[in-house]
Amino acid sequence: MLPWSADLAGRLDRHVVDSRVLRGNPLGDPHERPLWVYVPPGYDDEPARRYPAVYVIQGYTGHLAMWDNRTPFRRPFPELADEVFAARRAPAAIVVYVDAWTAYGGSQFLDSPGTGRYHTYLCEEVVAWVDARYRTIPERDARAITGKSSGGYGAMITPMLRPDVFGSLATHAGDALFEAAYLPGFPGLARTLREQYGGSYAAFLADFRGRVAMTRPEDGPLIEAYGYAAAYSADDDGTVRLPFDGNGELVPEVWDRWLARDPVRMAREPGYGEALRSMRAIWIDAGNRDEYYLDLGATAFHEAVLAAGVPAERTRFELFDATHAMIEYRYPLALEWLCHRMSV
Amino acid sequence: MLPWSADLAGRLDRHVVDSRVLRGNPLGDPHERPLWVYVPPGYDDEPARRYPAVYVIQGYTGHLAMWDNRTPFRRPFPELADEVFAARRAPAAIVVYVDAWTAYGGSQFLDSPGTGRYHTYLCEEVVAWVDARYRTIPERDARAITGKSSGGYGAMITPMLRPDVFGSLATHAGDALFEAAYLPGFPGLARTLREQYGGSYAAFLADFRGRVAMTRPEDGPLIEAYGYAAAYSADDDGTVRLPFDGNGELVPEVWDRWLARDPVRMAREPGYGEALRSMRAIWIDAGNRDEYYLDLGATAFHEAVLAAGVPAERTRFELFDATHAMIEYRYPLALEWLCHRMSV
Amino acid sequence: MLPWSADLAGRLDRHVVDSRVLRGNPLGDPHERPLWVYVPPGYDDEPARRYPAVYVIQGYTGHLAMWDNRTPFRRPFPELADEVFAARRAPAAIVVYVDAWTAYGGSQFLDSPGTGRYHTYLCEEVVAWVDARYRTIPERDARAITGKSSGGYGAMITPMLRPDVFGSLATHAGDALFEAAYLPGFPGLARTLREQYGGSYAAFLADFRGRVAMTRPEDGPLIEAYGYAAAYSADDDGTVRLPFDGNGELVPEVWDRWLARDPVRMAREPGYGEALRSMRAIWIDAGNRDEYYLDLGATAFHEAVLAAGVPAERTRFELFDATHAMIEYRYPLALEWLCHRMSV
Amino acid sequence: MLPWSADLAGRLDRHVVDSRVLRGNPLGDPHERPLWVYVPPGYDDEPARRYPAVYVIQGYTGHLAMWDNRTPFRRPFPELADEVFAARRAPAAIVVYVDAWTAYGGSQFLDSPGTGRYHTYLCEEVVAWVDARYRTIPERDARAITGKSSGGYGAMITPMLRPDVFGSLATHAGDALFEAAYLPGFPGLARTLREQYGGSYAAFLADFRGRVAMTRPEDGPLIEAYGYAAAYSADDDGTVRLPFDGNGELVPEVWDRWLARDPVRMAREPGYGEALRSMRAIWIDAGNRDEYYLDLGATAFHEAVLAAGVPAERTRFELFDATHAMIEYRYPLALEWLCHRMSV
Helix, strand or coil: CCCCCCCCCCEEEEEEEECCCCCCCCCCCCCEEEEEEEECCCCCCCCCCCECEEEEECCCCCCHHHHHCCCCCCCCHHHHHHHHHHCCCCCCCEEEEECCCCCCCCCCCCEECCCEEHHHHHHHHHHHHHHHHCCECCCHHHEEEEEECHHHHHHHHHHHHCCCCCCEEEEECCCCCHHHHCHHHHHHHHHHHHHHHCCCHHHHHHHHHCCCCCCCCCHHHHHHHHHHHHHHCECCCCCECCCECCCCCECHHHHHHHHCCCHHHHHCCHHHHHHHHCCCEEEEEEECCCCCCHHHHHHHHHHHHHHCCCCHHHEEEEEECCCCCCCHHHHHHHHHHHHHHHHC | CCCCCCCCCCEEEEEEEECCCCCCCCCCCCCEEEEEEEECCCCCCCCCCCECEEEEECCCCCCHHHHHCCCCCCCCHHHHHHHHHHCCCCCCCEEEEECCCCCCCCCCCCEECCCEEHHHHHHHHHHHHHHHHCCECCCHHHEEEEEECHHHHHHHHHHHHCCCCCCEEEEECCCCCHHHHCHHHHHHHHHHHHHHHCCCHHHHHHHHHHCCCCCCCCHHHHHHHHHHHHHHCECCCCCECCCECCCCCECHHHHHHHHCCCHHHHHCCHHHHHHHHCCCEEEEEEECCCCCCHHHHHHHHHHHHHHCCCCHHHEEEEEECCCCCCCHHHHHHHHHHHHHHHHC | CCCCCCCCCCEEEEEEEECCCCCCCCCCCCCEEEEEEEECCCHHHCCCCCECEEEEECCCCCCHHHHHCCCCCCCCHHHHHHHHHHCCCCCCCEEEEECCCCCCCCCCCCEECCCEEHHHHHHHHHHHHHHHHCCECCCHHHEEEEEECHHHHHHHHHHHHCCCCCCEEEEECCCCCHHHHCHHHHHHHHHHHHHHHCCCHHHHHHHHHHCCCCCCCCHHHHHHHHHHHHHHCECCCCCECCCECCCCCECHHHHHHHHCCCHHHHHCCHHHHHHHHCCCEEEEEEECCCCCCHHHHHHHHHHHHHHCCCCHHHEEEEEECCCCCCCHHHHHHHHHHHHHHHHC | CCCCCCCCCCEEEEEEEECCCCCCCCCCCCCEEEEEEEECCCCCCCCCCCECEEEEECCCCCCHHHHHCCCCCCCCHHHHHHHHHHCCCCCCCEEEEECCCCCCCCCCCCEECCCEEHHHHHHHHHHHHHHHHCCECCCHHHEEEEEECHHHHHHHHHHHHCCCCCCEEEEECCCCCHHHHCHHHHHHHHHHHHHHHCCCHHHHHHHHHCCCCCCCCCHHHHHHHHHHHHHHCECCCCCECCCECCCCCECHHHHHHHHCCCHHHHHCCHHHHHHHHCCCEEEEEEECCCCCCHHHHHHHHHHHHHHCCCCHHHEEEEEECCCCCCCHHHHHHHHHHHHHHHHC
C-alpha cells in the first residue's frame, strides 16, 4: 500500500549473476551481481510472445538496491515503469536493471584497468544472460539502453561502442561536454586536497575508507572525480591518472584521455557517427538548471548527433525546468517513447 | 551482500497493524500501518527471556519503508542497529519501528484534529500490540523512544506526555526552540506564497497535489510548514491555522499554540519537568551546523532538562560536526547507550 | 568626466556641524559632523525664492562620505539627484545629507543611552541649522525625509515621532516587520558567538576592535545586531540588552522593546497613526528578493499606513525586482515624487 | 576626521593626463585620464632627494576615483599607504595611481585592438610623465608595480613584457591559471545567454547599455568575460572572439590565445623567465577561499617563478584566510616589502 509499497502489474525478478569478466577486478568488488528483470503484464499469459528489452543503468554512486529507495511524495522508478505498461501507454517490453557499481561509486560503464570490465559485463554477459532466460527479441533493434547522469553517459557511449548490441538510447542529464560538466570542479578539488589532505589523493582515500563516509562536504566530489579518473584515465597497470595537478592545473595528456571519452567528441568521430546513424531512437534531455551544466552537454550532444547525420525525427530533445536531482519522473517518458520507437 | 544488502544477526519482522484510532483520520490516510519489530540474536534460543524495547520513530516526510533506503557508502540504520547487538556492544533489546506518516509528510507524533491521533496510536495501540506479541519487559523503565529531527521531537515530547509509557529517550537533532528552528523560515514561505500562489496556501496545496511533487524548490518547506501547523495548531474542526500571515507577520495566538508544543517550553512546566525527572536516560545531540539550528534547540532542551532537576549523570549531551542531513551513524550510539541505561 | 566624476548643475556644500546634543555621546563618537546641503540649479539666481527640503539619511554602516563612493557602471546618488532638478523632472528643492554614523555602524536615527541622541540631533539641530543658513520653506509640509534600509527605517519612524518636523517620507527597503527582518538572523549569531567567541558578545567586540574589521564573514551581522540592540534596547545606564540569549532563544522583555520600535507596530498605535494621516506623501518600496525580507516589511507597513486612515492617493507602494543591494537608482524616483507632492 | 576622511602625512596630487596612445581607442573611452601621484612626507623638504616609485593598478571594473571609496570600518588604500611612510615602516617612495578603465570595465593592462593600448599607455606615457614631473629615480630597479585581481594580473605580466621598465612587482589575488580562474565560469555564462538573451552576447550588450546596469545577477560576470575577451582575443579589426560557444564548449583556437596571456604559462617561456630572473622582488599572495581560485593561480605562478630560476629569497609567497573581496589591508604589506627591496 502506498506510500510504503505498491503491487506491480508486471513482475520484477531479482537475480544474481555470477560474472566471469568481473572476477578478479582491480578493486576487489563482488563478481556476483544483482540483476533485476521486469516482465510486463501479460508476459506469462502469452508464452510465445517475444518482447523488446530496455536496459536501465544508474548514475554515479548508484547500485541496484537503490531502485527500491522511496523518496517523499514520489514513487520509485520500477513502479513508474510498471505503470507505463499497466496503463498500456506503450507497447510491452522487458526492462532490465543492471548493476555496475564499484568501490569508487561507479564504473562509467567502461572497461578500465582501474575498475574492471563493466562495459563487457553489460554488453556481453548481461545481454546474453537475459536473452537466454527471457523471451526477448534478441536483436539490437529491439534493445534500448537508458539512464541518468553517469547512467545517461553509459546510455550514450555504449551504443556508440556497440551498435551491434543496442539500437536505441535515452540519456537524462547524461555526463557530456566534459569542460562544462567536470572541469569546473577541479579547482575546488585541488584546493580541498591542499587544505585538508596535504595535497594527496592517497591521503584522502585512506581517510575516506577509515571513517564514516560522506560526513565531509567534499567527500562526494573527491571520490567521484577519482572514480571518473579510474574509468577514463587509468594506466594499464591500474594506476589512476588525474587530469589536474596539485594546483588545479590541467594535465593535458590525461585530460585528452578524458576528452576522448566525452560523448560529444565521440559523436563527431566517423565511426561513432556511423553507429549513431544506425540508431532507431535517441532521447536526450536535461534540466535547465542542472548543477553540472548537463543541459549544455545535452545540447552539444544533440547537435553532434544531428551533425552526424541522424534524422531529426529519430531524436527527441528537451530541456525541462529542473536541477540535476529528483528527475526520476522523466524516465517513464523516455521509456514510453523508446518502446514506441522500437515497435515501429 | 554489500553494498546491496546485508544479512541480519537478529530478525526483522514486518507486520501490518490495523489501527482503531487512525480509522477515519482527517486526511484519509491508511489506518493499516506497517510496523517492524526487530528481535536481537538469541531471541529464539532463550524462549523465557524478556527484553527491553526501543521504539524508533522517523523525521518529517519519513515513512517506514524508507528505513530500507540505501545511501552511497553507508548502511541503513536497521543494519547498524543489528550490529550493536551482534557485536554485543549493548545488552540485547527489541527494536520497534513505528510509522506515523501522513499525507502532509508527518504527524509530529501528536494527536491533532488536523491529521489524526498518532500520539495515541503510538502510546496505546503500538505499545500494547508489541507487548502482546513479543517477550518485552512491559514496563516504562524498559521502554525507550528515539528519533531524529521530527522523530527527535517525538522522542522528547512523548515521554513528557506519557512518562507511564516511556522511561528513556534519545533525540538526534530534534525539533526544539521553535523561534530558531521554525520561525526563520516563515518570511520565505510568505514570499513564495505571494510570488507563486497569490498568497494562498490552498492554491499551493492544490497545485502540489496536481503535479509531480517536489519539483519546485519551495515544495518541501511549504508542505512541511503546513504539516506542522496541522499538528500544532489545527482547530477542533480540523481547520489548520498558520502562525504567520500573508506578510510573514507572526499571528501571536497561533504562534503561542506552537510554542506550547516546543519541547524547551514544555520541559519548563512543572508537570513535564516531573516526567523528565522520572527518566532513566536522556540522550540529546545535534550537528553543530544544523540548517534548522537544532544544535541551539538541543542545547536549550538540555539546559531545561537539567533545570528541571534531572541529574546530569542520567543525561548525555553532544554537539558533533555535521549538518542536519546524513547523521544516521549517530543513531546506534544512542541505541547502545540507552540499552545500557535501561539494564542498570 | 565620467566615470570618474561629474559636474553638478546645482551646488553641493560640504559643512561640518558642531553638535551640542552629540557631545559626550556614550560611544565617544565625534560631535562634529559632516553635513552636506545641495542647492538646485538657479538657487543663486533667485535670491528671494524659498525651497522645500528633502533630508536624506543612510543605511547601516553608512556615513556621509560614502555618498561619494562610485560603483561600477553606476553613478552616486548625489549626481542622480542633481539630474532630477537639472532635467526639471521635479520642482526644485534643497537636499540635505545627514550623518548619523556611530562606532557600531549606525544609530537607527533614535535617541538611545547606548549610542547617543541622533534623533534629536536630526530633528532639532540639523533642521534648525539648515533653516538658518538656506532659503528653505521652514515648515513641516515643505520637509520630507528619505532613506534606504536603516535609512528607510529612520524615514518611517522620524515623521511618526515628529510630525511637526517632517510632512512627507520615502522608505526604500526600510527595516520593518522585525520578526521577518531581524529575528531570522539571531540563531546564526548565537551559533557564531558559541563557536568562535565562547558565547560572549564582549569577546567578539574586543576581537573586532583589535584586528582588521570585516575579515570574518560574521563580522557584519554581529556588529549590526549589536548596534540595533544599542539603539532599541539599551538601558538608561547604556547597558546594551540583547533580544536573544546564548541559545538563540528570544528574551521576551527585550524583544518587546524592539517590537515597540517596529514601524509596522508603531503605525498601528493611535498617536502615530494620527501622525501618518498628517503626511502629504508616503513612498514605500522594496526589492522582491530582499535578503532581509524587507519586501514583507514594506507591504506590512503600507497596509498599516492605509489602515491608519491615510488616503491611498497620498501613498505610493511598489515591489520591484531586486535584492537589498545596489538599489540607489530607486532613490531619484522617490525624490522626484516627493518634490511634486510637496509642491501641490 | 575619521571615519569620513583623514589627513595625509604626504601629499596626493590629482592630475589629468592627455594620452596620445589612447586617442581614438576602439571603445571611444576618454583619452584624458586621471592620474594620482602621491609624494611621501618630507618630499618637499628635501628638494634634491630622489625616490623609487610604486605604480598601483586596479582590479576589473575599477577606475581611479574608486580609490576614494570608503567602506565600513575600513580605510581606503591611499590612506593606508600614507601610513606606511608616515610611520617610517618603509623607505620613502612615490606612489603612482594609474587608471586603465574601459567601457567594458577594464583593459587587463594590455594593448588590444578590442579596447585600446593600455599597456603602452602605462609603460610609455605614464612612466615618462611621472619621471618628468617628479623626483623619481628613473630606473627600472627603482620602479615596482602592484595590484589586486586584474590589477595583480597587470602587475605580473607588465614586468614580464617590459622588464626594462619595472624591476619589482606585487600581485594580490592576481588573475592566473586561467582554467581555474576563468573557465569554470563559462558554462554559466553560456546558460545565461541561452536563457535570457537568445544565446547572443550582442543582445546582452545592447540590453546592458540600455538600462540601469548591474541590476541582474549575471550582469557582472557577462560584462567581465566580454572584457577579458576584448583584451585577450580581439582580432586586428577589433572583433571580439569568445573562448566558448553557445553550449559552453571551448573554442580551442581562441582559448589558446587566452592561455598565451596566462601569467603561469608566460612565466614558463624562456624570454619571460629571463625577465622574471631580473626582478629584484616578487610578492605573490591570495586568499585561500578566493572565489576565482586565485590561490591556485598564485601558487602556480609562484612555482613557475621559482622554476624560471628566481631565487627564493627574492620572492614572498603567502596564502591568507580570505575570499577575493575586502583584502585591501594586504596592499600596504606588499608596498612596505617592495620599498625595502628596492632600497637594498
